[in-house]
Amino acid sequence: MPEKFDVIVVGAGPAGTSCAYQCAKNGLKVLQIERGEYPGAKNVMGGVLYKQQLEEIIPEFWKEAPIERPIVEQRMWLLDEESAMTLGFKGRAWANEASYNNFTILRAKFDQWFARKAQELGVTLINETVVEECLVENGKVIGVRTDRPEGEVLADVVVLADGVNSLLAKQLGFHQDIEPAQVALTVMEVLKLPAETINERFNIEDGQGCTIEMFGDSTKGHLGTAFLYTNKESLNIGVGATLSSIVKEKIKPYELLEYVKNHPIVKPLIQGAEEAEYLAHLIPEGGYHAIPKLVGDGVIVAGDAAQLVNGIHREGSNMAMKSGSYAAEAILLAKQKGRFTEEVLAIYREKVYESFIGQDLKKYKDATETLENHPQYLKEYIPMMNRAARAFFTVDGTSKREKQKGIFNMFMERGKIRTVQDMYRAWKVMK
Amino acid sequence: MEGDEIMTKATIEEKQYLVRFKADKESHLKITDQSICLENCPDKPCTYFCPGEVYKFEGNRIQVGYEGCHECGSCRIGCPQNNIEWKYPKGGHGVIFQLA
Numbered sequence: 006m007p008e009k010f011d012v013i014v015v016g017a018g019p020a021g022t023s024c025a026y027q028c029a030k031n032g033l034k035v036l037q038i039e040r041g042e043y044p045g046a047k048n049v050m051g052g053v054l055y056k057q058q059l060e061e062i063i064p065e066f067w068k069e070a071p072i073e074r075p076i077v078e079q080r081m082w083l084l085d086e087e088s089a090m091t092l093g094f095k096g097r098a099w100a101n102e103a104s105y106n107n108f109t110i111l112r113a114k115f116d117q118w119f120a121r122k123a124q125e126l127g128v129t130l131i132n133e134t135v136v137e138e139c140l141v142e143n144g145k146v147i148g149v150r151t152d153r154p155e156g157e158v159l160a161d162v163v164v165l166a167d168g169v170n171s172l173l174a175k176q177l178g179f180h181q182d183i184e185p186a187q188v189a190l191t192v193m194e195v196l197k198l199p200a201e202t203i204n205e206r207f208n209i210e211d212g213q214g215c216t217i218e219m220f221g222d223s224t225k226g227h228l229g230t231a232f233l234y235t236n237k238e239s240l241n242i243g244v245g246a247t248l249s250s251i252v253k254e255k256i257k258p259y260e261l262l263e264y265v266k267n268h269p270i271v272k273p274l275i276q277g278a279e280e281a282e283y284l285a286h287l288i289p290e291g292g293y294h295a296i297p298k299l300v301g302d303g304v305i306v307a308g309d310a311a312q313l314v315n316g317i318h319r320e321g322s323n324m325a326m327k328s329g330s331y332a333a334e335a336i337l338l339a340k341q342k343g344r345f346t347e348e349v350l351a352i353y354r355e356k357v358y359e360s361f362i363g364q365d366l367k368k369y370k371d372a373t374e375t376l377e378n379h380p381q382y383l384k385e386y387i388p389m390m391n392r393a394a395r396a397f398f399t400v401d402g403t404s405k406r407e408k409q410k411g412i413f414n415m416f417m418e419r420g421k422i423r424t425v426q427d428m429y430r431a432w433k434v435m436k
Numbered sequence: 437m438e439g440d441e442i443m444t445k446a447t448i449e450e451k452q453y454l455v456r457f458k459a460d461k462e463s464h465l466k467i468t469d470q471s472i473c474l475e476n477c478p479d480k481p482c483t484y485f486c487p488g489e490v491y492k493f494e495g496n497r498i499q500v501g502y503e504g505c506h507e508c509g510s511c512r513i514g515c516p517q518n519n520i521e522w523k524y525p526k527g528g529h530g531v532i533f534q535l536a
Binding site for chain 1: 445446448450451452454455458479481484485487488489506507508509510512513514516518523524525526527528530531532533534535536
């Protein structure tokens, strides 16, 4: 007879561990299954973890969690080939414990720590085990079959936190095939650099971090972004674009990464750093329209598997954790009622959609598609803005009014109506 | 390269060398039908978009270097012919990220 648990959580990333942690904390018998050698071995992210959602689970987690740096400055660069328009925010408040906003983290370390916290509460974690399928009986998920000998395990509820590819949600028919335009293929490197050098180059101190998001030439105008984040003694530099544009434009991702690393505006910041690791990952960018069926009889889908990522605001791990929390709440309610049906678990779906997760994804529901179908924003406007800024700030004897007129004409050369349409469209998908 | 060329690990081989892999004996990636790649897929996009350069077109067939797979799933979604059988490597095998 296979062993039975209250809950089986597939995956030991932010969503899975958040759910496992809170189920175990409330007395449930939880089995967590991870396919990597350890939690984090298969997991990749640019590196920004927002504080709020984890603090709701573990108050003051930063005092013990392996965080790299609290972020005090967020920069945004609109890159042209040899210039950048920059915008950003730096605030002392974000350097104070009481008002931290986000941190850089390295996932291999962080995910192990988080999973260990769940184990301390009684979660049974099995590593190096692939869940091959959900066991379904009369339309209800009753457990999983792993790749271990006699690898069947039963549970009242199975939580699918198995990441962006979520083969298990697919097996259950919860989502159609994911389209290449709904994912961003991202490659990244960890570059080692002494802390003092990082502090000097980014104008920060120990215990302070900086993030830079780059648009435009960082992806040669294709839909995507590049990023450069500061860790304690290393930098994460990466670039991602929709898989559809990578296929269409015949891009080799690692060559694009090299292009970013050698960009004249980027290069001085990473000069002399030593490559320590190279990583690739898919980011679910399909947003609101790509969210699969989230609950069924005996099953809940959370985190990247549920495509819960806000690509515009680089939020993903926080949404994963929040969805894991909502999953735990739904499971506890189901336990109380003694029924683990779709009808009872549907409270999870409601919470996800009613919270900031559903609302933010809805807000930007058409952004990716619009930018994909209208490449002029990244390809034409960013270079134009750079040219405009350079023209305006260069003192060459031309009057300011003449310069303004020149810039206005440059934008209108595309056709007045087209330009106005572009502005309206951009406002509409971002509003 | 020139003297001011700062980044040394620019090739895919050098990048892949930074990654720890525990290869299984069997491939977790399989081309369903090689003749489709040969006859119906002139661009063979898997040979350039795969971040680990797992797929190489050599001697009239796609060679699959599964040992260097990051398990990102791009080929599963990006193969225009839907011609790649994709699953995870056996538990504990495959890529082992050690940092980020």
